[in-house]
Amino acid sequence: LSTYSLLNFMIMAPSFSRFEIPKIFIGELALPRYYGFVVLTGFGSTVMNFYLMAQVMKAREKHGVKYPALYAPDNDDFNCVQRSHQNYLEMLPLFLMHLFVGGLYAPRVCAAGGTLYLIGRFLYAQGYSTGDPKNRRRGVVGYPGLLALVVSTVALGIRHVRLSLK
Secondary structure, three states: OOHHHHHHHHHOOOOOOOOOOOEEEEOOEEEEOOHHHHHHHHHHHHHHHHHHHHHHHHHHHHHOOOOOOOOOOOOHHHHHHHHHHHHHHHHHHHHHHHHHHHHHHOHHHHHHHHHHHHHHHHHHHHHHOOOOHHHHHHHHHHHHHHHHHHHHHHHHHHHHHHHHHO
């Protein structure tokens, strides 16, 4: 088997079930069934980013923090809103990589896990934006979703390596 055939087989492999997921071809690109949900979850991360940006802009206006200042040295209420957005941006590359790569192996698991993670990020931002950093703990509900993405990515990597070595 060629490397392309192995990769194609691995991508089209079952997603945590004993049933094969049918292939969907887009030109030369073959994606597993249900991968569209993964893509829409990725779009949800864009919506979340716009929401958090709007919260920071409102907080800037409310607390009189002018650009280009990233933080206000004497205003913890603004800093908590800004920090919730900044923390989202710090985690975004990790989240998207595991969402899109792990989604090739388990699209339904990753779409659900990604959605749970985004709900957690919303709760994190809502809690942190109260001005009390302890309230950010509300977002912990999203971490099992992120764990599902990481496990799916690792499973894909292991499967690919095993098939490559055959």
